[in-house]
Amino acid sequence: MAALASREGDWSTAPVSPVVGEERLRAEFYLLLAHLLARPPSAELLAHLASLDGDASPLGTALGGLAQAARATTPEAVSTEFDVLFIGLGEGELLPYGSHYLSGFLHDKPLALLRGDLARLEVASAENNPEPEDHVAALCEVMAGLIVGAFGGGPGLDEQRAMFSAHLGSWMQHFFADLETARSADFYKRVGALGRVFIAIEAEAFTLA
Amino acid sequence: MDDNETKRGLGRREFLRRAGLGAGAAGVATIAAAAIGPDAIAAERPKDGGYAETEHVKRYYATLARF
Known part of the structure; x- marks a missing residue:
């Protein structure tokens, strides 16, 4: 495996990950x-999202919907929406944690199992971070890292499939469906739709490899 | 890679392309580079045989720490 950019490295001159094409897009x-x-997305990210074009494919349709939603909102409105959905007064409208979806409780056995697998992959959270590792964003980043081989050792599709099956596949579609229909969601409904479609594609694609 | 593995690989690639992970979605890649950060997919190798703290996971956690 080619080396990836180090934290201190200059990305523009760093060796590029050998992962290309569809796998890189994943x-x-x-x-x-x-x-x-x-x-919540910055004004810059929102502008980039607004400039995207969808297409007739399942993911392209969801992406087009997200672009349309990005054009119809403002950074301030999305930031407020994010707070209501995920932070709230003590608790947001949604609880984006695997343990909550899998066992009904936060910090329960599913989180312990995930921590065991992350330790085996030599992935750890940064210090002073209060969020558990089964947060939907953390798991998505772990999958991205596995795909590009960022964790060293170069795990391939088997390792990705094992992580997906054990810690994402069984609940993340439900979470994204909840986000898609959340009472307080507007822009984030489209994020939910994109996530739901993408995770469904992932689940199917893992059966083909 | 034997013939069966090659066929499975092609089936997966074809499926991903038809699902939308093809040229039409390439704009998403420019987002990661331009708006999320050029080092969004950067990594640090494990030190001392211990846990690796990858840059993007660390960035994520650092941001979440504001909660």
């Missing part, structure tokens, strides 16, 4: 979803 979609679910 990582980009995971990162986009992770970014949108960890924080």
